[in-house]
Amino acid sequence: MRLIEAKKEYYRTLAKKDGYRSRSAYKLAQLDNSYHIFKSKSTVVDIGSSPGGWLQVAKQKVGENAMVIGIDLKHIYPLQGVITLQGSITDSEVIDEVLKLVGGKVDIVLSDLSPNMSGIWDLDHARQISLTRAALSASVRLLKRDGISVFKVFEGELLERLKKEMRCHFQRVYSSKPKASRQRSSEQYLVCLDFTLT
Ligand SMILES: C[S@@+](CC[C@H](N)C(=O)[O-])C[C@H]1O[C@@H](n2cnc3c(N)ncnc32)[C@H](O)[C@@H]1O
Structure with missing residues (x-):
């Protein structure tokens, strides 16, 4: 088995064992280990959240009394303590x-x-960046001062401009590739800290 396949298989098996709905759950957990994204009782909105691996991690991190909301075009099967909305992030x-x-x-x-x-x-790449720009606009409407966003992005020529736009709204923007993300995939994660209200 090639290394990439072996790594995918490793996280797939682990997700099954740990009861996560997706391998992606480990990417978010690893980002949290590095950047300390979640605090107990934080209110979280997760955009593009089906089948729900990130929602599971977020809910575990913030605790049962905190509000976690998932949005996706697709139906999200119910998760205890999580509110789900079916719709597009481009819809205000x-x-x-x-x-x-x-x-x-x-x-x-x-x-x-x-x-x-x-x-x-x-x-x-262009479609993914356009979706992420819609998620950035949503963040600008939704976040409290000093709030945090994490965006998956696909690498490519449109990325630098989007990062610049993010820097207009967040004091710190870090690029990260968690271990659970395949090194050769085009995805990376932008961890944006200290949202500034304009
Ligand atoms: C990689 S999956 C998310 C996996 C999820 N984070 C998890 O851990 O289970 C990307 C999701 O983005 C959703 N998506 C794509 N375009 C969307 C849009 N315009 N509005 C909301 N969700 C969208 C897709 O339906 C898909 O479920």
Whole structure:
């Protein structure tokens, strides 16, 4: 078995054993180990959250009394203590609904958005960056001062400009590739700290 396949298989087996809905759960857990994203009682919104691995990790980290909301185009099977909304992040009414549910602003916005993959590199990159830009706009509407966002991004020529836009809203923006992410995949994660209200 090639190294990449072996690594995928390792996290797939681990996820089954630990009861996580996706291998991606370990990426978020590893990012949290490095950047201390979650605090007990933080309010979390997770965009592009089906099947729900990140939601499971977020809920474990913030505790049963904290609000965790998942948004996805696809249905998300119910998870104890998690509110799920089916809709697109590009729809401003979805964000209105989150603000209404929370009754204020949130501490953390996560985004693991992926478009339907065409296999054409430039197209997939452009679509993913466009989705992430919508997640950034959502973060700007949703976050409290000093809030945190984590965005998955696909590497490519449009990424630098998006990072610049992120730096207009967050005092610190770090690029990270957690161990659970395949080294040769085009994804990386931007951990954005200290949201500034404008
Ligand atoms: C890689 S998966 C997320 C996996 C998830 N983080 C987990 O741990 O289970 C990416 C998700 O982005 C969702 N997505 C794509 N476009 C979207 C949009 N416009 N609005 C909301 N979700 C979207 C897809 O439906 C898909 O479920």
